[in-house]
Amino acid sequence: MPHDYALHTALQARCLCCGSLQPFTFSSPSDQVVCAHCRSHLGPEKAERRDLAHIALWRGISEAQALAAADAAEQAETDAAAASARISELEAKVTELSATVIGQFDSAPASGIREELQSDLVRRAERATELANRRTDRMMAVLWRAATLHHVAAGAAACSCGKPAATCPELRILNSEQQALRDWEAKNVALAASGARHALPPEHPAVPDAAGTAGGATAYSSRRKQRN
Template identity: 50%
Template structure:
């Protein structure tokens, strides 16, 4: 059955064999949507090998995502601390200016004050944009991990990966940041619907729907 993915460009699609999200470059609509990993175990006679390799592939993906989640959680905490410190510093400089450290009655002082205020605004804007990008990157990693590891509504106390919540290391990593990640996702959806810059990943269903 022909696929509907774009041709001659790199795209991310789910492998029809193992179901993992992989990068493809299709030359024809008739190209198989099967990743390189799975092409080595095609055929019914290789079913055991296929299952074993699928398990190894998914274990590697989950371990990589768990590492990304831990790094993302640490980065999110650091970014928030850096943002708070930068805002405090800018506010302190602003207050010093307002307190009359520079004499506005003097033309040179007034000009310098305007220049400093403009510089503070630009620096604050750059710091805010940088922090936003860092937070977006961290939250995207958590969002991707959340897709595979969240409480299973059909099985209380179980993770959607099949393990119990207590036994799932990824769920434990996510738990401390899950609400922050969901709040971030809601804010990004508002930005998306308003046509503004957002940090949602391209595979997010609302991004694709738009």
């Protein structure tokens, strides 16, 4: 009787003689779905031999499955014990860290936990400082852009926006931060000149353009003079 199994592919199929799953590689739909173990006892005259062979095969399969189940149970027990020990270790660590975090650092045991926590606190502080510096850089860059639109040229009485210098609200705000803005700009111009990471806006004269040239100190000094 033709079968529907894939051809030329190693697969597991249930033998029509012994009923057990066995490896097959079929080359034709008309191949018998009979395992190699059972081919030797096909035919009505070999019924007794077939039954004995089947019993031996099933016993072997049953014993192999029993051994596999025992091994799996033993491994599961070992894994459960290891997991329980790990959970206990982590719970103890959490308890110790919790005691430290709530202000009992000095009473925490002198173990690797304290050193680990100290390192973590240092990393967190460094990260917080870095984020704060980046926020400051972004705000100062905004102020620098505003200063390019609101400044008083030497000898002028009006803001570059056209309003009287005394009544320009943006200029008044910028004047209150003028020294901080100058210090920030000078520091970042020096960083840009050395090729280091800086926070100057792309349009700043000290930032190299696509051709690799920068406005340099002349343009930078000129802009500072305009804001004086």
